[in-house]
Amino acid sequence: MTSPSTTHFVLIPSYNPGPTVIDTVLAARAQWTPVWVVVDGSTDGSAERLQALAASDPGLRLIVLPENRGKGAAVLEGISQAAAEGFTHALTMDSDGQHPAALIPEFMAASQADPAAMILGRPVFDADAPALRVNGRKVSNGWANLETLWMGIGDSLYGFRVYPLQPLIRIMRGNRWMRRFDFDPEAVVRLCWAGVRPRNMDAPVRYFRAEDGGVSHFRYLRDNVLLTWMHSRLFLGFLWRLPALLLRRLSTSR
Known part of the structure; x- marks a missing residue:
């Protein structure tokens, strides 16, 4: 086990994850202390x-x-309690074993070296990754980059990432969205709007088949409708913020 950090912690939101959850938590604990799990x-x-x-x-x-509140609501509960205890950053990862616990120290080190940034995992897919999921995320990534004027979001959907807590808490408490499956992409877009820089780091992702104990709560029609509604809202917000975003880009390009 590692020495406890007083600033950075691992946060694992979990809803009916299947038998892989214990292995996931043990793998995270082998890499970092502390680890918090929010059972949703x-x-x-x-x-x-x-x-x-x-x-x-x-x-x-x-x-x-x-009761089940959704991934974003579970994250908000965890980061709110952690911030009250003095923590400043959270590395979020899924409970189903898809995310690479071995990279936790590397992502935490990047955050500690650049605490104002958010450290975003950029997924590296293996041959077993469902083509529908791999190709479908390109649409959300395209919208997210447009809505931020290409600030550098490598992947908007991959939930293995390190967030600075205070700006994320302010954003989430300031609106009623970002509580369910739409949390990950909306968080990075709104954090970019708030001036939080994205840094991308490659990280493998593994999809477990049902016979291997894998559990997926992704529903293609339901969740794509949710993402479409989310990006519709974000695009209107983008148009409202466009002059300020253009000024920011011009000032940083000089």
């Missing part, structure tokens, strides 16, 4: 397994929400 109203028994794990590990904290 899970009904699969994972909360009980994680509680047993946390009971013997002071570097692991569990927050259990009584």
Whole structure:
């Protein structure tokens, strides 16, 4: 186990993640201290397994929400409690084993060296990645880069990233969106609008098949409708902010 950090922590929002969650949390704990898990109203028994794990590990904290609120809401609960205890940055990762725990120290080091930035994972897909998911994200990435005047978002959907807490908390408390699947792309766009610079780092992503214990809550029609509505809202916000964004780009290009 690593020495505890008083500024940076790992945050894992979790909803019915399947049997891989314990391996995911143990892998994160092997790389970093502390690790917090927000159980977002899970009904699969994972909360009980994680509680047993946390009971013997002071570097692991569990927050259990009584009902499912969505990924963004779970993240907001975790970062709000952490900020109240003095933490300044959170590395978010999924609970289903898709994200590379081995890269946690590298991403944290990048954040510690440049604390004003957000460190964004740029996914490196293996041969088993679903083509529909790999190609479909290009649409969201295109919109996100347009809405920020190409500030440098390498991937808008990949949730393995380090956020500075205070600007993210201000943004989330200032609007009623960003509470469900739309959290990851909207967070990076709004943080860019707020002047938080993106830094991209490559990180592999692994998709587990159902027979390997993989659990996916992605619903193609439902979630793409949600993303379309989100980018419609963001585009209107982009048009409103366009003069200020253009001035910022001009001032930074000199």
